[in-house]
Structure formats: structure tokens, C-alpha cells
Amino acid sequence: MDMSNEVSMGNEAAFSRACASLVGGVNSPVRSFTSVGGSPFFIREGHGSYVVDIEGRRYLDYVQSYGAIIHGHGDDGVLAAVMDAARKGTTFGAPTLGEVELAERIKAKVPGIDLVRLTSSGTEATMTALRLARGVTGRSKIIKFEGCYHGHSDALLASSGSGVASLGLPASVGVTPAAVLDTIVAPYNELPKIGEDVAAVIVEPVAANMGLVPASAGFLQELRRLATEAGALLIFDEVITGFRIAEGGASTLFGVTPDLWCFGKVIGGGLPVGAVAGPEEIMAYLAPTGPVYQAGTLSGNPLATAAGSAALRQLNSASYRMLAGRAEQLAFGLTKVIEEADLAVQIQRVESLLGIFFADEPVTNYREAVSSVERGIYAHFFHAMLKRGIAMAPGPYEVLFPGLAHTVDDVDKTIDIASAAAVEARDLWAKSR
Ligand SMILES: Cc1ncc(COP(=O)(O)O)c(C=O)c1O
Ligand SMILES: N[C@H](C=O)CCC(=O)O
Numbered sequence: 001m002d003m004s005n006e007v008s009m010g011n012e013a014a015f016s017r018a019c020a021s022l023v024g025g026v027n028s029p030v031r032s033f034t035s036v037g038g039s040p041f042f043i044r045e046g047h048g049s050y051v052v053d054i055e056g057r058r059y060l061d062y063v064q065s066y067g068a069i070i071h072g073h074g075d076d077g078v079l080a081a082v083m084d085a086a087r088k089g090t091t092f093g094a095p096t097l098g099e100v101e102l103a104e105r106i107k108a109k110v111p112g113i114d115l116v117r118l119t120s121s122g123t124e125a126t127m128t129a130l131r132l133a134r135g136v137t138g139r140s141k142i143i144k145f146e147g148c149y150h151g152h153s154d155a156l157l158a159s160s161g162s163g164v165a166s167l168g169l170p171a172s173v174g175v176t177p178a179a180v181l182d183t184i185v186a187p188y189n190e191l192p193k194i195g196e197d198v199a200a201v202i203v204e205p206v207a208a209n210m211g212l213v214p215a216s217a218g219f220l221q222e223l224r225r226l227a228t229e230a231g232a233l234l235i236f237d238e239v240i241t242g243f244r245i246a247e248g249g250a251s252t253l254f255g256v257t258p259d260l261w262c263f264g265k266v267i268g269g270g271l272p273v274g275a276v277a278g279p280e281e282i283m284a285y286l287a288p289t290g291p292v293y294q295a296g297t298l299s300g301n302p303l304a305t306a307a308g309s310a311a312l313r314q315l316n317s318a319s320y321r322m323l324a325g326r327a328e329q330l331a332f333g334l335t336k337v338i339e340e341a342d343l344a345v346q347i348q349r350v351e352s353l354l355g356i357f358f359a360d361e362p363v364t365n366y367r368e369a370v371s372s373v374e375r376g377i378y379a380h381f382f383h384a385m386l387k388r389g390i391a392m393a394p395g396p397y398e399v400l401f402p403g404l405a406h407t408v409d410d411v412d413k414t415i416d417i418a419s420a421a422a423v424e425a426r427d428l429w430a431k432s433r
Contacts, residue, residue, distance in 0.1 A: 010055055015039040028163070030066070033394045035166040036379040040394065046073030048405035051391065059391035060410055064401040066393070067208075067240050068265040070323075071311060072405020078269045081310035085302045092302070098309065099300035105312040106267060106277060110248045112257045115283035117276045118300040122239035122264030123151025125274035126202065128286075128294045129260045130155060132276065133200035133233040135285050135292035143201040143232075145188040147210030147366025147397075150202060150237050150262075154179035161209030161366070165373075166395035188365045189216045191223065194230035200260075201227050202235040205250035209240075210369040212348040212355030212399045220256040227259075233282070239264035239274070240399075243312060245351040247320055253351070269307030272298075319404055323352035326402045326411055330354065333415030341422035343377065355399040356381070356392075369397065380428045384421035390414055 009017070018025035026032045026040065033040050041053040049072055051061045061073070071078060085098065103116035119125050130142055130153075142155065149162035154175045157164060164172065171180065186192035188207055205220055207213040227234040236258040238249045243266040246253040251261065259282055264274040276294075277283070287293045298304075331347040331354050338345040338356075346357040357363045358381075359372035378396035385392055392400060402411070 008054075011041045011053060012039060014042040014054060018042075029167060030163040030393065030395050030398065035396065036382045036394045038383065048072035048074070049403065049407070049410050057389070059386070059389050060406075060414060061391045062400040062402060062414075063391055063393050063398075064403050065270060066265070066398065067244060067401045068268060069270050069401075070244060070266050070403050071269075071314060072403055073270075075269075075311070075314075075405075077314050078307050078310045081269075081306040082271070082303050085306035088302070090301075090303060091298055093297060096300070096302050096305070098302050098305040102267065102273070102300075102305040102308045102312070103275075105309055106263065106275060109243065109312070110251060110261065110277070112251065112279065113261065113277040114280040115277065117283065117286055117294060118305070119274040119276070119294075120272045120296055120298050120301065120304070121151065122237075122262065122274045123153055124296065125239065125262040125264055125276045126150040126156060126235075126237055127153040128276045129235045129237075129262050130200060130202065131294065132282065132285055132292050133235065133260065135290070136282055137199040137231065137233065139197050139199035139232070140182045141184055141195065141198045142182060143184045143186055143192050143194065143198055145203055145207070145366075146185050147188055147213070147369060148202075148204045148207055148237070149209030150204075151239075155183050156202070158183050159185045159366070161207070161397050163395065165210060165366075165370070165397045187367070188213060189219050190365070191219070191226060194226050194232050196230065198230060198232040200233040200235050202237055204237050204240065205254060205256070206241050206245060206350045206353060208353055208355070208399045210366050210397050211357050211363060211372075212350065212353055213363055213365065213369065214348060214350050215254070216364060220250075220254050224256050224258070233259035235260045235262065237262045240353070242266060243315060244323075244401075245320075245353055247315060247317055266311060267308045268304050269309075269311030271304035271307040272301070273304045273308050320351070323402065323404060326406050326408070327352045327354050329408065329411045330400070330402055330414060333411065334418050337415055337419035338422045340419065341426050343422055343426050346372075352402060353399050354402075373397065375429075376432065377425055377429050380425035380432075381421055384424040384428075385417060388417045388421060390417050390421075
């Protein structure tokens with residue numbers, strides 16, 4: 001077999017080749033087209049708001065690596081920082097000032113954080129936050145919300161959003177009953193009873209893995225109050241919202257301070273970084289200062305921290321005004337053209353994050369998200385957009401990530417294309433019923 005990547009190859013051939021060596025041809029299930037049908041396109045390169053596949057087709061990209069990219073693909077500042085770091089060595093297994101700088105930048109933007117522990121993924125961050133909460137409180141139960149996704153650690157896969165929802169899995173085979181014995185699942189936007197055995201309540205402050213579902217008025221504030229009353233820790237999983245919906249993320253936007261934050265995506269500038277962060281009295285329980293163990297050979301990796309610092313350094317209040325403006329333009333335009341095609345639609349948006357539900361009423365929780373998805377329109381709309389050059393996530397529970405590289409013209413183009421795509425989706429959907 002010719003294993004060169006220079007050989008010219010189409011998407012279908014690449015997918016067959018991938019399936020022979022990678023499970024399902026992908027390294028994360030959401031990338032497969034399982035829930036929308038067809039096979040994925042293979043990306044050759046990305047520049048700003050665009051990606052180009054190996055057949056040379058250009059797509060306006062609203063996936064942006066599921067939110068890991070905020071400045072657009074191949075941002076000059078991020079690239080320069082990564083290349084500079086790479087020249088000095090790729091990993092040492094010893095402290096570097098780059099990781100200190102990234103932690104300082106996180107602290108400077110989010111009031112309430114004294115200490116940070118860097119990981120290599122969001123999954124490690126949430127997993128660590130739970131262990132830490134259990135270590136600090138001496139309690140075992142955790143409460144999570146239906147349709148929220150916190151990565152793929154065993155205890156958090158129950159009633160999860162994102163790919164778990166797209167594939168229609170209640171959780172995952174391989175997770176033992178014992179692993180989820182201490183996980184309590186509550187409906188999003190409903191206040192749970194927090195018992196005395198609960199160590200932590202973990203929540204996406206804006207749910208962005210069951211489509212985009214905003215926290216209803218007072219939900220986060222009440223969670224904060226109830227958790228404090230019960231002596232449980234409140235964990236905000238800001239892997240998506242962190243440094244994306246506001247300069248200080250959801251906690252500053254909503255004025256609710258959790259006990260622990262989990263970050264990922266934006267703080268890595270497109271390289272693998274996650275973080276758990278919080279006040280010193282909690283964070284100091286982590287080893288080496290405390291008894292809760294957590295580690296990682298590549299944690300605080302020099303390339304990743306250089307990319308993350310370069311990404312955060314370039315973000316300021318003007319960035320967030322621009323992001324929200326683009327998202328508002330997109331939400332308004334999509335609503336208009338999809339409704340003109342006689343499809344009921346809810347474009348739900350919080351600042352720069354938005355999601356598409358084909359539904360008559362606003363969606364407030366996972367069950368409503370599922371019933372909207374079960375109408376089966378998203379897959380038609382997705383393909384109608386894709387063939388016209390607009391790439392959204394190949395799954396109905398993901399959101400759109402307009403970024404700083406998306407221009408007004410990009411958004412206008414998206415809306416024009418959505419107008420035709422909505423008509424096609426409506427007709428195909430009608431035929432399929
Ligand atoms: C809210 C949230 N938490 C945690 C994760 C897990 O992060 P990672 O994929 O980096 O492990 C994700 C995304 O995957 C996420 O969206
Ligand atoms: N929805 C997921 C995280 O935000 C998508 C990323 C992945 O699991 O590959």
C-alpha cells in the first residue's frame with residue numbers, strides 16, 4: 001500500500017483508506033457522518049473562516065474544530081508562537097514559563113481563580129474537577145444535567161449530549177454500573193434536589209452539546225445558592241463557553257461564580273489544552289500540595305501553551321462585540337430564510353454561540369431537543385448546505401462557531417445559501433415522510 005499523503009486521492013477513497021486503519025475512519029465519533037448519512041470529507045488545509053478538502057473544494061467552516069479555534073484557521077499570531085516554541089523543543093517533562101504565562105492569562109480574565117492545573121483535554125479537566133470535588137468534600141455523588149456533555153470519562157457519559165446523543169446511545173457500553181452509581185442525572189433548566197452526599201453539581205452554563213440551549217433566567221443563580229446551602233461544589237464546565245461568549249466566560253457574563261471552572265478549546269489556540277481552575281483553598285487539594293492525584297506527561301506542553309497564550313493575548317472586549325455581532329447577523333438571517341421556506345425553526349443564540357432547532361417552540365431541555373431532532377430535518381439541511389460550500393457539524397446536537405475570521409460577507413453568503421438549502425431540505429424532508 002502506498003502510504004504517502006502526497007498521492008492525489010478523493011474523499012471517498014480517503015475514507016475507505018481511513019476505515020482500514022482507524023475505527024470508523026475517524027478519531028472522534030462526531031466527525032463521522034453517521035447521524036446525517038454519507039461519508040466525511042477530508043480536510044487538506046484551513047485558512048481563516050475557510051477549510052479546503054483534499055479534492056480542492058472550499059467550505060465556509062462553522063465547525064472551527066468544535067470551538068477550539070476562535071481567530072480562524074492558521075492565525076498568524078498563533079502560528080508564530082507555536083513555531084517559535086517548537087524551535088526550542090517540543091516537550092520536556094519539566095516546568096516552563098509558557099505554562100505559567102497561560103495560567104496567568106486565564107487568571108487575569110476570570111475573577112475568582114487563584115490557581116490553575118493544565119491538562120491536555122477538556123475530558124481530563126472535568127474528570128479532575130470531579131475527583132477534586134470528592135476529595136475536598138469527602139462526598140461521592142455528583143449531579144449532571146441531561147444533554148450536557150463533559151467529555152468521555154465514565155461517570156459523565158450518562159445521558160450525555162454531543163456524539164453520544166447523535167448516535168442514540170443512552171450512555172456507553174463498557175461503563176460499569178458501579179462507575180455511574182454516584183452520578184445523578186437531572187433535566188437541564190430544572191433545579192435538582194442536592195442531598196448531603198453530593199460532592200458537586202457540574203453544568204454547562206450554556207448547554208452547547210444538545211444544540212444550543214441557554215440556561216433559563218435564574219437557573220445558574222439558584223444552582224449556586226442550592227449548592228452552597230448543601231455544601232456541594234458548583235462546577236462550571238466552560239470548555240465551550242470559556243473565553244468565547246465573553247472575555248471572562250460564562251461566570252462573568254452571568255455574574256455567577258462557581259467553585260471550580262473547567263476550560264479547554266479556546267485556551268489551547270487549536271492545540272490540545274484543558275484546565276481546571278479555582279480558588280486556592282480548593283485547588284491546593286491537588287497533588288503535589290494536596291492528596292488528590294492528577295498528572296500528565298504532556299500537560300502544559302510548550303507548543304500548546306504558546307498557542308493558547310497567543311490566542312488569549314489577542315482577545316479583548318472588541319473581539320467579543322464583533323463575535324456577538326456576527327452571530328446575531330447569522331441568527332437573524334437564518335431564521336428569516338428558513339421560515340420563508342415554511343420550516344419551523346428556532347435559532348437559539350447566546351452571544352457568539354448558536355444552534356439550529358427545527359422546532360415550533362424554543363427548546364429548553366434535552367427532551368425537547370431530541371423531539372426536534374427526531375423530526376429528521378437537520379440531515380437534509382446539513383447536506384444541502386454542505387454541497388453549496390457551507391460546513392456545519394455533521395450532527396444535530398452540535399452548535400455553530402462563527403469566529404473572528406468570519407466576515408460580514410461570509411455571513412451574508414451563508415444566509416443566501418441557506419435560503420436555497422432550506423427549500424431543498426424542506427422538499428426532501430416532505431418526500432421522505
Ligand atoms: C462542554 C464540554 N466539556 C468537555 C468536553 C471535552 O473536551 P475534550 O473533547 O477536549 O476532551 C467538551 C468537548 O468535547 C465539551 O464541549
Ligand atoms: N461536541 C464535542 C465537544 O464539544 C465535539 C468534539 C468531539 O467530541 O470530537
